[in-house]
């Protein structure tokens with residue numbers, strides 16, 4: 001049996017819509033695969049009651065099909081679905097790595113990224129690699145088309161998850177259809193600042209580079225309490241705050257000594273508007289890990 005642990009991820013990081021992603025060192029999904037004549041799926045764990053076991057509707061089903069690798073697949077969810085923490089992408093990435101090994105397909109992790117992307121597309125409606133790339137490769141990733149660049153960055157983060165569900169598909173509907181030249185110039189500046197910060201392990205530059213005036217404001221409107229939580233996190237020392245992926249998760253970058261206070265402030269901020277939330281004190285971490293029993 002092959003076991004793979006694939007990490008949660010935070011896509012976009014504000015200024016890098018559909019391009020930037022980061023692997024988080026927690027939480028994670030764990031997947032176990034065994035050869036079978038046809039693909040079957042069992043799901044347990046966090047939010048498993050909302051996840052279809054039919055291979056046609058689960059992200060791992062499309063991956064098994066793309067690799068021609070039928071298997072009995074057990075998914076233990078550590079990442080809540082519809083969270084903005086790449087839950088569906090983590091399962092797809094884990095399945096790609098596990099089935100590649102189970103059937104000796106010999107593909108590299110980079111070659112598995114578009115295959116995992118096919119799985120993710122079954123639920124989000126479009127292929128975007130900003131969750132599956134960091135889940136497979138780890139670190140901070142820049143995915144442009146089929147090319148993925150990685151930076152092995154070390155940045156402390158807080159990911160705060162309110163008890164609100166927003167599907168990526170719905171959150172893509174509010175993305176503005178176009179942008180002005182002024183908005184583009186602003187976004188390019190922030191994205192470049194963030195990338196420089198990742199290369200230098202500099203939380204200040206990463207936080208500054210997260211600011212985005214294009215996609216994030218539209219999505220923030222879907223998250224009750226977003227403005228309060230953002231202000232609370234900044235007051236507690238966060239260097240930048242943005243929507244994690246398509247939301248409702250909210251991501252803060254910070255220095256290590258402020259992480260605990262920021263986590264508490266964000267949970268309190270959601271609490272002030274009557275929304276329960278939990279915060280993960282985390283950091284940019286490695287990609288999926290594989291073991292064979």
Ligand SMILES: Nc1ncnc2c1ncn2[C@@H]1O[C@H](COP(=O)(O)OP(=O)(O)O)[C@@H](O)[C@H]1O
Nearest residue numbers: 058059081082083084086087088091123167168
């Ligand atoms: N293996 C899976 N893990 C998580 N969600 C899945 C999986 N397979 C299908 N889904 C569906 O995908 C949707 C969640 O994906 P998405 O909206 O992209 O959010 P996120 O990936 O941020 O959690 C839910 O409707 C869920 O039922």
Ligand SMILES: N[C@@H](CCOP(=O)(O)O)C(=O)O
Nearest residue numbers: 011018084085086168245246
């Ligand atoms: N770039 C995508 C990322 C979605 O991430 P998820 O973690 O919410 O699935 C988007 O912003 O739509």
